[in-house]
Amino acid sequence: MDPLRSYLGRLLLEDITPVVMVLTTPLAEAACRRSGLSFVDMLSPFSLFKKIDVPVRTASDQPYRLQMFKIRMVYASDIHKQDHEVADERIKLVVSEANEKTLPDLLADPPQLEDVVNKPEAELCPLWTKRFNRELIRTLSFSDHETFDHPVACLLVVSSKDKEPISKFADLFNTNQLPSLLNEGIMDPQILKHYLVLHDQQDGPQEIAVNILAEMRSTLGLNDCKLLCINSSAQAHGSDADNSWLPYKAHGLHNHEGACFLNTDDLNEIKDFMQDFASNHIIPYMEQKIRVLNQQVATTRKGFRNQIKNLWWRKRDDVPEAANGPMYTFTSIESQIRVLGDYAFMLRDYELALSNYRLLSTDYKLDKAWKRFAGVQEMSGLCYFMLDQSRKDAEYCMENAFSTYLRIGSSGQRNATRCGLWWAEMLTTRGQHREASSVYFRISNEEPSLHSAVLLEQAACCYLLSSPRMLRKYGFHLILAGNSYYLSDQKQHAVRAYRNALFVYKQNPWSYINNHVHYNVGRWYGVLGIFDVAIKHLLEVVACSHQSLTTQSMFLNDFFHFVQSTGKKFDVYKLQLPVFNMSSLRVVHEDHRTYASNADVDVSESIWQELEEEMIPSSSVVRTNWLDTQPKSSPFKNNKASVCVAGEAVKLNVEVKNPLQISVNVSGISLICQLSTTMDASSAEKGTLSAATEEDIATTKPSILTFKSDENNFTVSSLDIVLGGGETKRIQLEVTPKVIGILKLVGIRWTLSDSVVGYQYFEVSTQKKTKKGKRGAHRSLNNILIVIKALPKLTGYIDCLPTKAFTGDLQLLTLNLRNQSEHAVKNVKMKISHPRFVIPGGSSDLDLEFPQCLRKHVQSDSNVVSSKSTKEKFKGFLFAFPQDIKIQGGATFSWPIWFHAATPGNLSLYLSLYYEMESTTDIPYRTLRTHYNVEVLPSLDVSFAVSMCSSRLQEYIVRMDIMNRTLSESFALHQLSCVGTKWAVSTLPSCDSISLVETIPANQSVSCFFKIKDIGTNSCAEAADGSCGSDMVLSPGGSTDVFHISQSPIADFHYQERYHQGKLAKGPSSLLDFILIAKAVAANSSKSEQLLSHHTCQVALSQNPIWWLMEGPRTITHDFSKSCCEANIQLVIHNSSEHNISLGVVTSDGTLEKNQTIPSHESASGPGGWYDVSLENDVKAITSMKGTHPQKQSSESISPFVWCSLSSAQVDLKPNSSAKIPLKVCIFAPGTYNFSNYELHWKVHPSEAGQVDDNGRSGVGQGYPFYVTVLQGAR
Amino acid sequence: MASTACFVIVSKNDIPIYDAEVGSAPKKEDQAYQHQFILHAALDVVQDLAWTTNAMSLKSVDRFNELVVSVYVTAGHTRFMLLHDTRTEDGIKSFFQEVHELYIKIFLNPLYLPGSRITSSHFDTKVRALARKYL
Structure with missing residues (x-):
């Protein structure tokens, strides 16, 4: 690029031009004023010659032509x-003027990347910045270190009305009034003088002026005097005058006062005068001056001799270290070289200028006149640029000048x-935008904030122009500029700078x-009073969770301040505070x-469906294949839509989170809904489709008003909450x-701190989402609901169902139902997931007093619980209320419910x-689902061990181990019952003091022994007198306090227990069930009596079908001296079974080698009365109890007795018959013997008729211990 | 230890995935954004510079007044950027190298999604310890 055509080139051609000093008399000024102009203003349009085309010859002999001159x-x-x-x-004025122009821009959308990129290069930076730069450079005019x-010349102007115009010229050039530059000897006062007589045509004829001119010519010189006539136009606003001025308006000629008496002739005359003058x-x-000075410089400085002389001379001189260096008068050779250089520069002989500047720079450097040195460097840099030579040198010079200027403070x-501005321009011209921007940045640091702001903005533009584009740098520098603008109170510019940077930081992480x-940006817009944009920007920052508390509150306060300033409630789409998940x-x-x-809603639907499976009628429409998914007869054509009932609330659960650390006040949270009364599913379908574009609609226009709650069709709830810092609430x-x-649920609206209304639409689940899989389908939001006619609805709850209970806890509760509608409901059924825990009572139970109702008032002879239970009863209890029960509209209904905490754990x-x-409605039936969580704590662990009584037929010894598992509660044992009429339980005859263990404190265990007797087969006399029944009272209260176990609910619960426990124990048929009833010993008597019933089912008895017993003398006195x-x-032997049994007794002499194997045999034969193994660790005694009969007789090799009379006897026994088998034993020595070594x-x-299970088909029974003491009898 | 030092890891998508003020000077609220601005702007320079050299450590690439930005680019074009005010070239180099090792360990974690934010507190403490050691 031709440097002369570049911006910098043109700038230099216009700015570094010869200066003409103008001196006018007041009268001459007044003549110009008449046209509303000053004299300089009047001439300045004509001081630029675009095509002057004059030949110029400077130091060299070769002349060249100047085209443009100013x-x-x-x-x-x-x-x-x-x-x-x-x-x-x-300068500030320049900036503020531009300020007003930017205002409409600020209301528009901020520029995007494409806008910026597509802009022409020149428009990237505001045009006024160029003006600003020039103004900034102009602040340095007329400095003394540059020439x-x-x-260059002086124009002296006198009016034709002035008296004694010749002497006026002398007065004008009076040294007192001249600029200090001339007076102080910095520049040569002998400059070119030009004299001008200004004649106002309206003041009179031209003759006076012509006379004066003639006089001047004679005294001041022929060529240097001129006459200029102005104001020839007779009246102001000549039509041609306006036109003639037009070309010059651009040069800053603004005729404010309106009156202008200059006509075309005047202008032409001025033009001619200026052309001639230049x-x-x-x-x-x-x-001429260049030639003279050049000659002078050549003689004093050029040549080898002069250089040596110069060096020597300068060295000798002790130059004082001063900032400005020594004072150079116009006579000094340095000043003359500088003038020579500058004149050559102005006449565009850059070679000459450069050589002089170079010559001078060494001098100044030696003189340590740094400012002058820098100035010369600067000029040589410009010369290099204008010559378009050696870029490196140009840059080096500029940098040198720049740093030298900075160094001098x-x-x-x-x-x-100024140097930086030129330098940056120079770099820009050469396309080195990055370097240019860094130069701008460097000079911005040295300037006050306003200047630096403009400079930074230019730096930013350079980054944008650089290749590749450096957008981040662009943004950063604009931000810096904006900041500086803000500091210097130029808010509009600040906003403009930030706005321009916005696209860089869009979606910025x-x-x-x-x-x-x-x-x-938001804040400044707010200050400027453009609140809507301000709020839009502040919305971006209100939900900043990562900022500190103070910053958050600052953001929020400003936001609310501006919102309140708008004076109205502000609708914000997708307000981020609070965040709705x-x-x-x-x-x-x-x-x-x-x-x-x-x-209950949160419970998985599958649980409910499984529970209700049998209860609800199956779908009437049978789908034949998968294509027929939408039964045509269904009133709900839209398969996707859900159904809700008019008059019943549709609830929506959502999580709300406050991202800030400050607590915020959110009020009026409500749903935005639409209810279209046309029962047309297709319109709803359309609604879904249009919902996809809903977001666009919402962003373009806040359509919130269209969704105002329609009071006639539906009501929405309104919720006010205060969210603490970082809090999450479920609403x-x-x-x-x-x-x-x-009904269509469209979105949520809420009011933040009573000033901002936020609203958010639900993202509608599209078809695509549901296709993703079952999970997706499940999660998709069902926001379209078909509202059907009002239906009856029951609400209900179980009154005071405990959340915590001890195992075995038995309570009577009430199920309360309420029909809120007007219509009656019928055919009420109930299904309970855990009938082991909850059983509905009968209608008569409702007004019973618990637990008295369970007491046995009349001695019942039957402990048999009716065996009506079926298998279904145990898995999900379906209970149908009596058919005649109808719950009328508005009525309440109660039904008793029995609760029994069966097993410990969470339920x-x-x-x-x-x-x-x-009545017939859209939906024929409804279900009410209730869900409770109960924690059942362990209380008493009860286990039973039953073993055959070896001393009596038909009797068993029962060992009951009770362990209190609680930490603090004590329980009183109340009653032990065995279920069924077959068995009678009684205390052991030897220990009647069972009441000693009536209470069991926490963490203690107790073992009790009882006797049970089979009374079913052998109706003994004891059973009749009642002393031995199936119930045994353990408390001192006596038999009046017995609870009736064969009645509901204990019997019902017992069945459940038996079903559940039966699954665990796979014993043979002959099983025994025990129910232990205990009472909690309440710490304070105010508590109602708490009853615990523990059911232990299917305790296995010894399953042998036969009983046998040794009978005989226990003590024998015999004289062994005679014989053995x-x-x-x-x-x-008694056969208790219903079958014939053939039986053999095998006796064996001596020690049985079988002894060792007996325990294992026994344990293998089946449960020996134990099924609860868990207690084995607790009750250590159990193991030692096992197998008491094998006597350790191994020490004796020979048995001291022998069986005689028979070694094997065979007996056939009829059912329920007894037989006696006589046995004889021969004893050889006195002692005590155990005759247990026989087997049955x-x-x-x-x-x-009957079937016997395999286990009981045949068997072997070990003999019981039978001790006989034989004494040596007296002779 | 440098009085001002701001360390940022920038993912290849120009998203900061980890940042820490590791300088000894007390943290000021208004400086946090300034540091981010400088580092963000320096990405422009890194973008050019990263392809001109084979070395991972780009040394100081940019400066803002007295603050210098040193950058280390990993093979995956993740950039470790340190804004600091003291010049300890060796220390910074060692710091970057050790942080790179830590970063690789994070990267090896199968549960870490590359390009996502590093939230490991262990990583944070280690980085701060390294900063105390080298800067």
Whole structure:
């Protein structure tokens, strides 16, 4: 690129031009004023010659032609160093002027990347920045270390009305009034003088002026005097005058006062005068001066001799170290070289200029005149640029100048800025935008905030222009610029800068940057009074969770401040405060399924379905294949839509989170709904489709008003909450449709701190989502509901169902139902998931007093519980209320419920209530689902051990081990019952003091022994007198306090227990059930009596079908001296089974080798009365009790007795008959003997009628210990 | 230890996945965003510079007044950026290398999704310890 055509080139051609000092008399000024202009203003449009085309010859002999030329006309009074404050004011004006233009821009959308990229290069940076740059450079005009601002010529103007115009000229050039530059000897006062007589045509004829001119010519010189006539136009606003001025308006000529008496002739005259002045006077003068100075420099400085001399001379001189270096007068050779250089520069002989500048720079360097040195460096840099030579040198010079200016401190600061501006322009011209921007950035640091802001903005633009584009740098520098603008109170510019940077930081994951940008833009917009945009930006930062508490509250306060400033409630789509977790969204609607409480809704649907399986009627429409998924007869054409009932609330659960650390006040949270009364499913379908574009609608126009709650069709609940810092709450919103139709849940709206209304629409689940899988389908939000006609609805709960209970706890509770509607319901059924724990009572139980109702008032002879139970009863208890029960509208209904805490652990109890509508409705039936959680704590562990009584027939010894598992509770034993009429339980005859163990304190265990007797087969006399029944009272209260175990509910619960425990124990048939009833010993008597019933079922008895017993003398006195003793004993055998049994007794002499194997044999033969193994660890005695009969007789090799009379006897026994087998034992020595080494082998011969299980078909019984003491008798 | 030091790990998508103020100077609220701005802007320079060299450590790539940005680019184009005000080239280099090792360990975690934010507190403590050691 041609440097002369570049911006910098044109800038230099216009700015570094010869200055003409203008001196006018007041009368001459007044003549110009008449046209509303000053004299300089009047001439300045004509001081730029675009095609002057004059030949110029400077130092070299070769002339060249100048095309463009400009002279600067300046009043003498303006030729002085600029006052900083005034200059800054002027610059500020430039910025503020631009300020007003930016305002409409700010209301538009911020620019996007494409906008910025597509902009022409020149428009990237605001145009006024160029003006600003020039103004900034102009603040340095007329400095004393540079000469290009020094006047080249002087124009003295006198009016024709002035008296004694010749002497006026002398007065004008009076040294007192001349600029200090001339007076102080910095520049040569002998400059080119040009004299002008200004004649106002309206003041009179031209003759006076012509006379004056003639006089002037004679005294001042022929060529240097001119006459200029103005104001020839007779009246103001000549039509041609306006037109003639037009081309010059662009040059800053603004005729404010309106009156203009200049006509075309005047303008042409001015133009001619200026042309003549420039080409015939100024340029020749400069040429001549250059030649003279060049000659001078050549003689004093050029050549080897002069250089040596110069060096030597300078060295000798002790140069004082001063900031400005030594004072150079216009006569000094340095000043002359500088003038030579500058003149050459102005006449565009850059080679000459450069050589002089280079010459001078070494001098100044040696003199340590740094400011001058920097100035010269700067100029040589520009020369290199204009010559388009050696870029490196140009840059080196500029950098050198720049750093030198900076080094000399504050006086050089602005010079550094100017140098930097030129340098940056130079780099931009050459396309080195990155370097240029860094230069801008460097100079911005040296300037006050306003200047630095503009400079930073230019730096930012450079980054955008650089290749590749550096957008982040662009953004950053714009932010810096914006900040500086803000500091210098230029808010509009600040906003503009930030706005331009917005696209860089759009969707930025750098959180702090994002917050800073949006917060500041928002705040400043707010300050400017553009609240809507302000709020839009502040919305981006209100939900910043990562900021500190103070920052968060600052953001929030500003936000609310601006919102309040708008004076109205503000609607915000997708307000981020608080955050609604849309994935947690759940719509709870009740069609035929109703729920007692909110917690019940969360229970998985499959649990309910399984529970209700048998209760609800199966779907009437049978789907033949998978295509026929939508039965045509169904009133709900839309398969996807759910059903809700008019008048019943549809609930919506959602999680709300406060992301801030500050607590926020959220009020009026409610649903946005639509209810269309046309019962048309297709319209609802359409609604779904249009919902996809809903977000777009919402963003374009806040359509919230269209969703105002329609009081006629539905009501929505409103919720106010305060969310603490970081808190998450689960809220429930409700909408109650009133009429039938299609209800659509559109979104949520809420009010934040009473000022901002946020609203958010639900993302509608599309078809795609549901296709993803079952899970997706399950989670998809069902937001379209078909509202059907009002239906009866039952609500209900179980009164005071305990959440914690001890095992065995038995309570009577009430199920309360309430029909809230007007219509009656009928055919009520109930299903309970755990009938082991909860059993519905009978209608008569309701007014019973618990636990007295369980007491046995009349001695019942039957402990048999009716065996009506069926298998279904145990798995999910279906209970049908009596058919005649109808719950009328508005009525309440109670039903007794028995609760029994069967096993310890956590229990989820599900209850489903089925009912049908009295009248025909859309839905024929409904269910009420209730769910309870009960924690059952362990209380008493009861286990039983039964072993055959060896001393009596038909009797068993029962060992009951009770362990109190609680930590603090004590329990009193009340009653032990065995179920069935077959068995009677009684205390052991030897120990009647069972009442000693009536209470069991915490963590203690107790073992008791009882006797049970089979009274079913052998109706003994004891049973009749009642002393031995199936119940045994353990408490001292006596037999009056016995609970009736064969009645509901204990009997019912017992069946459940038997069913559940039966699964565990796989014993043979002959089993025994025990029920232990205990009472909690209440710490304070106020508590109602707590009853615990423990059911131990299917305790296995010894399953032998036969009983046998040794009978015989226990003590025998015999004289062994005569013979061996013979003891006659008999074995009584009883067949208790219903079959014939053949039986053999085998006796064996000596020690049985079988002894060791007996225990294992016994344990293998079946449960020996134990089934609860868990207690074995606790009760150590159990193991030692086992197998008491094998006597350790191994020490004796020979048995001291022998069986005689028979070694094997065979007996056949009829059912329920006894036989006696006599046995004889021969004893050889006195002592005590255990006649237990015999075995009974039996075989059952089953009759046709009954079946005997395999286990009891045949067996072997070991003999019981039978001790006989034989004494040596007296002779 | 440097009085100001801000360490950021930037994923290849230009998202900061870890940041820590590791300088000894007390943390100021208003500096947090300034540091982010400088580091964010320096990404432009890194973008150019990263392809001009084979070395992972790019040394100081950018400066803002007295603050210098040093960058280390991993093979996966994850950038470790340190904004600091003291010049201890060796220390910074060692710091980066050790952090790289830590980062690889994080990367090896099968539960860590590459490019997601590093939330491991162990990593955080280790990085801060390294900063105390080297910077």
